[in-house]
Each structure stands twice: as C-alpha cells, then as structure tokens.
Amino acid sequence: MRQMVKQMGFVFNVDLCFGCMACEIACRNENQTDSTVRWRKVSRLTDDTFLSVSCNHCNSPECFRVCPENAFTKRGDGIVQINSDLCTGCGLCIEACPYGAPQYDPVTQKASKCQMCYPRQDRGLPPACVESCSTEALTFVDLNTFCDKKIVGSIPGFPDTRLTNPSIAFYPATERKRYFLK
Amino acid sequence: MEIYRHACPRNCFSTCGMLSYIEDGKLVKVSGDAKHGYNQGRLCAKGYAYTQYVYNPYRLKHPIRQTPRGSGNWKRITWEEAYDCIADKILELNERYGSNLASGYNKFSGNIGLLHYAVEGMFNSIGPHTKPVGNPCLITGEQAMRKSFGQMNRMMPEKMAEMNAIVIWGANPAVTNVHQMKFILQARQKGAKLIVIDPIFTRTAATADIFIQINPGTDRWLALGVAKLLIESNMYDEEFVRNQTVNWEEFHQYVTEQVDLHEVCRETGISLDVLCELLSIYSMPKPCATWIGFGIQRNENGGQNISAINTLAMLGCQSGQENRCVYYSHSGIDDFPVNLLNHEGPVHPIVQHSREIDINNFAENASKLVEPPLKFLWIALRNPLSQDQDFQAWESLMKELELIVTVDLFMTKTAEMSDLVLPAASHFEEMDVNVSYWHHWLSINEKAISPYYEAKSDLQIARELMEKLNERFPGFSNFPSEREPIDWIREELTPSVKKLYSIESIDDLLESPRLRGEEGKNLSSSAFKFRLFSEENTDTSTYSMNREKTDVEESYPFQLLTPQSLLKIHSQYEAMPWLNQGAEQAVVELSEYAAEKRGILEGDKVELFNPNGKIAAIARISRFLPQKVILVNQAGKNPINRLIAHKPQENPGKSSMNFYDSSVNIRKWCETNG
Numbered sequence: 048m049r050q051m052v053k054q055m056g057f058v059f060n061v062d063l064c065f066g067c068m069a070c071e072i073a074c075r076n077e078n079q080t081d082s083t084v085r086w087r088k089v090s091r092l093t094d095d096t097f098l099s100v101s102c103n104h105c106n107s108p109e110c111f112r113v114c115p116e117n118a119f120t121k122r123g124d125g126i127v128q129i130n131s132d133l134c135t136g137c138g139l140c141i142e143a144c145p146y147g148a149p150q151y152d153p154v155t156q157k158a159s160k161c162q163m164c165y166p167r168q169d170r171g172l173p174p175a176c177v178e179s180c181s182t183e184a185l186t187f188v189d190l191n192t193f194c195d196k197k198i199v200g201s202i203p204g205f206p207d208t209r210l211t212n213p214s215i216a217f218y219p220a221t222e223r224k225r226y227f228l229k
Numbered sequence: 230m231e232i233y234r235h236a237c238p239r240n241c242f243s244t245c246g247m248l249s250y251i252e253d254g255k256l257v258k259v260s261g262d263a264k265h266g267y268n269q270g271r272l273c274a275k276g277y278a279y280t281q282y283v284y285n286p287y288r289l290k291h292p293i294r295q296t297p298r299g300s301g302n303w304k305r306i307t308w309e310e311a312y313d314c315i316a317d318k319i320l321e322l323n324e325r326y327g328s329n330l331a332s333g334y335n336k337f338s339g340n341i342g343l344l345h346y347a348v349e350g351m352f353n354s355i356g357p358h359t360k361p362v363g364n365p366c367l368i369t370g371e372q373a374m375r376k377s378f379g380q381m382n383r384m385m386p387e388k389m390a391e392m393n394a395i396v397i398w399g400a401n402p403a404v405t406n407v408h409q410m411k412f413i414l415q416a417r418q419k420g421a422k423l424i425v426i427d428p429i430f431t432r433t434a435a436t437a438d439i440f441i442q443i444n445p446g447t448d449r450w451l452a453l454g455v456a457k458l459l460i461e462s463n464m465y466d467e468e469f470v471r472n473q474t475v476n477w478e479e480f481h482q483y484v485t486e487q488v489d490l491h492e493v494c495r496e497t498g499i500s501l502d503v504l505c506e507l508l509s510i511y512s513m514p515k516p517c518a519t520w521i522g523f524g525i526q527r528n529e530n531g532g533q534n535i536s537a538i539n540t541l542a543m544l545g546c547q548s549g550q551e552n553r554c555v556y557y558s559h560s561g562i563d564d565f566p567v568n569l570l571n572h573e574g575p576v577h578p579i580v581q582h583s584r585e586i587d588i589n590n591f592a593e594n595a596s597k598l599v600e601p602p603l604k605f606l607w608i609a610l611r612n613p614l615s616q617d618q619d620f621q622a623w624e625s626l627m628k629e630l631e632l633i634v635t636v637d638l639f640m641t642k643t644a645e646m647s648d649l650v651l652p653a654a655s656h657f658e659e660m661d662v663n664v665s666y667w668h669h670w671l672s673i674n675e676k677a678i679s680p681y682y683e684a685k686s687d688l689q690i691a692r693e694l695m696e697k698l699n700e701r702f703p704g705f706s707n708f709p710s711e712r713e714p715i716d717w718i719r720e721e722l723t724p725s726v727k728k729l730y731s732i733e734s735i736d737d738l739l740e741s742p743r744l745r746g747e748e749g750k751n752l753s754s755s756a757f758k759f760r761l762f763s764e765e766n767t768d769t770s771t772y773s774m775n776r777e778k779t780d781v782e783e784s785y786p787f788q789l790l791t792p793q794s795l796l797k798i799h800s801q802y803e804a805m806p807w808l809n810q811g812a813e814q815a816v817v818e819l820s821e822y823a824a825e826k827r828g829i830l831e832g833d834k835v836e837l838f839n840p841n842g843k844i845a846a847i848a849r850i851s852r853f854l855p856q857k858v859i860l861v862n863q864a865g866k867n868p869i870n871r872l873i874a875h876k877p878q879e880n881p882g883k884s885s886m887n888f889y890d891s892s893v894n895i896r897k898w899c900e901t902n903g
C-alpha cells in the first residue's frame with residue numbers, strides 16, 4: 048500500500064489504563080451503536096494490565112484485502128473507512144481481522160467498525176474514546192511523524208502484528224511489586 | 230443542537246460536571262463538562278451510558294398500582310388517583326391515631342442533589358412523623374476522622390497529583406472514583422510510588438507499584454505495627470508529637486507494651502519485610518497522601534482501623550505535617566442551609582418530635598413501633614430490598630404496612646413489593662444543585678428535556694401531593710408548594726456560600742461549575758491538635774487479636790465481601806444493555822483453597838448460604854482472593870444482601886453498616902437443596 052501523507056494511529060500506555068471502560072462506552076455514546084456492536088473493546092491483558100483496542104487502521108488492512116465489494120477505503124490520513132452502502136454483510140472482514148474490529152450489526156445486517164471518529168477529527172476534535180480517557184492512557188498521533196524511544200510496536204497478549212501492520216503503538220507496563228497473602 | 234449543564238447525581242465520589250446535547254427535545258449525547266476541574270471534560274462508563282438510562286425500555290412511564298401487593302398485577306393509574314390514594318391514607322391514619330407518626334419514609338442516596346431533600350421537606354411539612362436517621366455508608370469513618378483531627382480534613386483531591394507517595398487503604402478508585410485515578414497516575418508518572426493495601430487484588434491494586442494484600446478488617450494492626458517501627462527507629466516527627474498531639478505518652482506506652490510485631494504479622498498476614506517497605510514510605514521526608522477507603526469501616530473495628538491509619542500517617546514524614554495528607558471524605562454539604570432537609574413543619578399540640586429510627590436497622594425497629602405502629606411507608610431514592618440488610622425484617626415490616634409507595638425510575642426489587650409506584654424524573658428532566666462528598670466543586674443541574682412520559686421529580690411530587698392534602702384538609706401541610714426549583718436553589722446560595730465559591734448569582738453557575746475557596750486555616754495552625762490512636766476512643770475495646778472460634782465461624786467459615794462493581798452503583802444501571810448485558814446470573818468469586826475444600830470447579834453452579842438465606846451463583850475461582858474470603862457483586866435478581874443481617878448497633882445513627890462482617894458457607898448447587 049502506498050505511503051499515506053499521514054497515518055493517524057492510537058498510542059496505548061499500558062501503565063495508565065486500569066480498565067474503566069469509559070472509552071468503550073464513550074464510543075457508544077458518540078456513535079449510538081447497537082448494544083451488541085463493540086467498535087472498541089476493553090479487556091484484561093494480564094492479571095494486572097488491561098487493553099483497549101478498536102480498529103487499528105492498519106497499513107495493510109486485511110478487511111480491505113478480503114472484501115469482495117471493495118467497501119473499504121483508506122483516507123489520506125490513514126483512517127480505514129467502510130462504505131456501508133457497498134457492504135452486503137458477508138462477514139469476510141469480520142473473520143479476517145486479527146483484532147476483531149469489524150462488528151456485525153444485527154440491525155443493519157452489515158459490518159461496521161471504528162472510523163476513528165473522522166467527522167470529529169475533521170472538526171479538529173479527538174476521537175470520542177481518546178477524549179474520554181481520563182488518564183490519557185489512550186491518545187492518538189500521526190505515526191508517520193511520532194517518535195518516542197519508549198514506545199514499542201506490540202505487547203504480550205496483543206495479536207500478531209506482522210500480517211496487517213496496525214497503526215498502534217504502546218508504552219509497555221513497568222514492573223510492579225506484589226505481596227499476596229500466603 | 231442545544232447544550233445544557235448538569236451534575237451527575239449518583240452516590241459517587243466524582244459528582245461529575247456533565248453536558249447534555251439535545252436535538253428536537255431529545256437527549257442524543259452526553260459529554261463531560263470541560264469547565265469542571267475535577268472530571269475535566271470526561272465521564273465514566275456509566276456516565277457515557279446516560280442516553281440509554283433516560284430512554285431505557287424498562288423505565289417507568291406512569292404511576293402504577295398493584296393489587297394485591299407482590300402479585301405483579303399492575304394497573305396504570307393517573308397521578309390524581311395516586312395522590313388521592315396517598316392523601317386518603319395519610320388523613321385516615323392521622324384521624325385514627327391523632328398524629329402523623331404512623332406515616333414515615335425511608336430515603337437515602339439514589340440522587341444526591343440538594344433538591345432531593347424534598348422527601349424530608351415533604352414529611353417535615355406535615356409535622357411529627359417517622360423518619361430514618363444515620364448513614365449506612367461512611368459515618369463510622371467520619372466520626373473517627375473527627376476524633377483524630379477535631380474536624381473533617383479539607384484537602385483538595387486534585388492535590389494528590391503533587392505527592393511523592395500515595396498509600397491507599399481499602400479504596401478502589403479505579404472502580405468507584407475513576408476521575409481520581411488521573412491525579413494519582415500523574416503523581417506516579419512524576420516518580421511517585423503508589424501503594425495499595427487491600428484484601429482484594431482490585432483494579433486499583435493492579436495499577437499500583439506495590440500491592441500489599443491484608444486480611445480483611447486488620448488494618449489497624451498494620452498501621453500500629455508500622456507506627457511502632459517508626460518510633461523504634463526514631464523516624465517520627467518529634468516536633469509534631471510535642472506540639473500538636475494530645476495523648477503521646479499514652480500512645481507511646483500502648484505501642485511499646487501492647488503492639489507485638491509477631492502478632493501484627495500473624496493477624497494481618499503480612500511479613501515483617503513488607504512492614505519495613507511501608508516504613509520506608511511513611512518515613513520519607515516528602516509529601517505523602519494516605520487515602521482511607523470506606524471499605525475499611527464496613528466492619529466492627531472500622532473506627533479503630535481509621536484512627537490507627539491516621540496516627541501512622543501523621544507520625545511519619547519528618548519534614549513537617551504540611552507534607553502529610555489524609556483523605557477520607559469532604560463534607561461539602563455543610564456549607565449549605567439545605568432548606569428542604571431542615572424545613573420546619575407545623576407544631577403538633579401533643580407530639581413534640583418526629584420518631585427517629587436508625588436507618589441501618591430500619592425495618593426491625595419500625596416493626597417494633599407502637600402507639601401508633603408504622604402503617605404508611607414512602608420509599609424514595611433507595612432500594613432497600615436489594616441494598617439494605619435483614620430482608621426478613623423488611624418482609625415482616627411490609628406485612629404490617631397498609632400502604633407502601635415507592636418512587637423510582639425503574640421497577641426495583643423494592644418497587645416490586647410496593648402498592649403504588651411513582652415514576653421519577655432523571656437529572657436531565659429536573660433542576661438541581663450538587664456538591665460532592667469528595668471534591669470541592671459546586672455545580673448546577675439544568676433541566677434539559679421534558680420528563681419521560683409522566684415522570685416527576687421528588688420536589689414536584691412533594692409540591693403536588695402536599696397541595697392535594699391541603700385541598701382536602703386545609704393547613705395540613707406547610708410545604709411551600711408555590712416555590713419553584715430555582716427558588717429553592719437561590720436560597721441555597723446564601724451570602725456565605727456565594728463568598729466561598731466566588732459567585733454572585735445562580736447565573737455564574739450556569740456558566741461554569743465553581744471551586745470552593747480554601748479557608749486560611751489548615752492542619753499546620755498551632756490550634757490544631759491531633760489525637761493519636763488510643764484504645765479508649767475505639768468502638769470495641771474488647772476486640773481480641775486471638776479470637777476464639779465461635780460456632781458461627783465453624784459453620785460459616787467464609788467472610789463475605791460485597792464491594793462495588795465497575796458498571797453499576799449499588800443496584801443502579803442494571804438495566805443498561807451497554808453496561809450490564811448478559812449479567813443476569815450472579816457470580817461468586819472464591820479462593821482456590823475454598824474451591825478445593827468444597828470440590829467446586831470454575832463455572833459450577835453453587836449455593837451461598839447462612840442462617841439468613843441462600844443464593845445461587847456461578848463460581849469463579851480466583852488465584853488472588855484470601856483463602857477465606859468470598860466476593861459477590863451487589864444487587865441483581867437475587868441480591869446478595871439477603872445473606873446480610875446484623876444485630877442492632879450500639880450507637881444509633883453514628884455508625885455505618887458493618888456489611889463486611891458477614892459469614893457464609895458455600896457448596897455445589899444441588900437441586901434437592903432447593
């Protein structure tokens with residue numbers, strides 16, 4: 048895929064996330080998605096860490112590749128969009144995505160997914176999930192220009208990134224001391 | 230699109246500033262209010278689900294009546310019919326008994342906006358009646374804080390961000406006070422250490438640099454043990470002790486003679502090297518915050534636990550007491566007249582006062598009332614059949630009641646057992662003003678949308694019902710029904726409140742929430758005297774470290790803990806599919822030890838039981854739970870509080886409910902058990 052002018056992506060700081068799920072519900076509040084549709088998902092990564100993940104707006108999106116209707120497009124800022132007019136709800140993208148990003152919507156009978164709140168971004172606002180994150184565990188940057196030696200491309204528990212080259216970066220967890228009762 | 234300003238009115242630390250987005254009279258979205266300095270433009274998961282709360286298919290639309298009670302045979306009635314039915318009963322009871330003492334209410338924290346004291350105001354306005362007193366939640370701790378410090382501390386929680394260490398005892402802000410976490414993690418990012426002490430490996434504990442697991446209810450031993458180490462190693466603040474404590478010698482003697490470190494380790498389950506780790510935190514000559522959670526005081530030693538932790542926090546840190554902060558709660562409401570709560574009703578020729586019942590033992594005490602017995606009960610902002618204790622007492626009380634009215638937004642367990650249920654407005658549908666019991670911000674709550682169907686606010690119901698009573702019996706109530714919500718709010722903004730919050734009028738609050746100014750005096754003033762831990766100011770001096778096992782402990786060897794869960798507050802938010810979908814089945818968390826002893830596997834259906842009853846649940850086995858602790862979420866279809874019943878407390882109205890002093894047993898579910 049050609050190099051985008053920009054590649055907007057999420058940066059997730061494992062140390063700052065405590066699994067409050069504000070981002071997941073803020074996404075629903077913004078997009079008023081059906082109760083079964085989870086564009087963003089918060090889950091437990093390890094005993095003491097959480098992961099918040101949505102569509103990663105990959106550099107090589109599998110959804111894009113497998114869709115028979117060519118319903119997916121990638122914008123100049125790297126956001127992967129789905130055109131619901133073209134989607135037939137065949138579910139190939141749902142099976143193909145390593146991150147579970149496209150979701151089957153039983154109401155529209157089509158796939159839908161995180162579009163990184165591009166209408167908000169076009170108005171200069173951050174995505175709803177980023178705005179909701181009280182500790183700034185979840186931020187978003189242009190990964191083409193973002194540079195920080197502390198970030199890593201993946202963390203244990205995150206799906207294999209080699210296939211799709213997702214637009215997400217991580218600050219890994221720091222070491223913690225635990226004194227459990229014997 | 231119209232935008233309105235709100236305050237989230239839940240019984241929660243954060244009391245968030247909130248904005249609503251209204252299109253064609255409908256709430257389409259919410260957001261945090263960026264002008265609110267505590268939540269800073271963000272909400273929690275529950276807050277972001279408010280569109281589902283307001284337009285929830287399970288929300289009550291109309292007044293309804295059930296005959297007979299508990300049958301589920303509900304019929305829609307008009308508000309007129311509802312008011313007539315209630316007024317009939319109040320007037321008839323008044324005639325029968327010569328006063329309104331047979332009429333009473335039970336109300337707590339379903340909405341903590343100041344105008345929701347309309348319930349109290351309404352009952353006050355008919356003269357002496359039967360009312361609850363006390364506080365199930367946090368009053369034990371408040372009493373202990375006042376004993377230690379002489380007053381409630383007034384530290385701004387935002388200041389936690391500037392600390393070098395934060396020690397959290399028995400609080401779980403990652404679940405119950407999400408917005409505090411940013412201040413904590415800001416400090417942590419600047420190099421502060423976060424230490425969490427808790428029997429449960431909570432989400433907050435997971436975030437901590439150091440997690441110390443402790444046997445439940447034994448916090449005072451840990452605090453006294455570390456205090457002993459501080460004193461023995463001469464790392465305490467001698468100047469503070471000399472100038473600003475009142476009972477140093479007594480305390481010193483107590484710690485020297487009575488606190489044995491081996492016993493401390495045995496009682497708390499914590500080893501000496503971990504005590505030393507805590508010593509190094511508390512002896513650090515840098516700002517250190519101690520946060521005492523409400524969980525600490527949900528047992529019979531609550532007051533002692535808090536007194537001991539306060540003592541440790543104040544002794545340590547040699548560089549002066551301005552570096553020591555102890556957080557518990559903020560009594561923001563004390564600045565306000567709270568006119569509805571304090572509304573003075575008409576004088577009765579014979580009965581001088583209302584009858585007061587400890588809210589923590591309401592049902593049992595109410596059942597015992599005679600001359601007259603309690604016959605009419607109004608329940609608002611509360612769901613006792615899910616959240617109170619001693620359901621059996623509630624069940625027998627209800628048999629004696631001739632009329633039960635519940636005001637709520639949803640068909641709660643309590644509403645199901647009422648005769649009349651009146652639909653309550655959400656905070657988007659009424660005006661209010663809110664302060665927090667944690668942070669120092671004052672917020673207005675605007676009315677953004679018309680009430681959902683026929684829902685009404687507690688204040689509106691009070692206005693109309695009292696008017697109805699006066700039509701039937703002129704002068705029966707002195708409730709000022711003509712007064713609008715905004716009039717009540719204006720009266721709350723007294724000259725001293727305006728000064729404290731730097732506002733001139735209500736318009737300033739419509740522009741932005743306002744921060745309470747800091748008073749000049751603080752803990753470093755020379756007048757301040759601190760009371761160190763002493764046995765005489767403890768609740769139960771007979772408490773022994775080596776308790777003998779009683780029969781109850783043999784038969785019900787597990788301690789039941791029922792903390793808050795992330796996506797509910799008590800029994801609120803259960804009906805939001807975004808939050809609690811598929812959470813129908815109760816889940817019980819048990820230790821690997823308990824699972825092995827009882828032959829229980831992950832996912833098994835189990836039965837939790839004690840003499841108060843039993844509940845069925847699905848087993849989840851936790852590697853991190855203390856061996857003899859069982860954890861169950863509150864509320865649900867078969868609320869866990871059915872297993873909680875406590876003896877009357879010694880200080881009515883002055884102690885919180887000891888929810889965590891409950892013992893249970895567990896076994897695999899067997900149909901024949903049922």
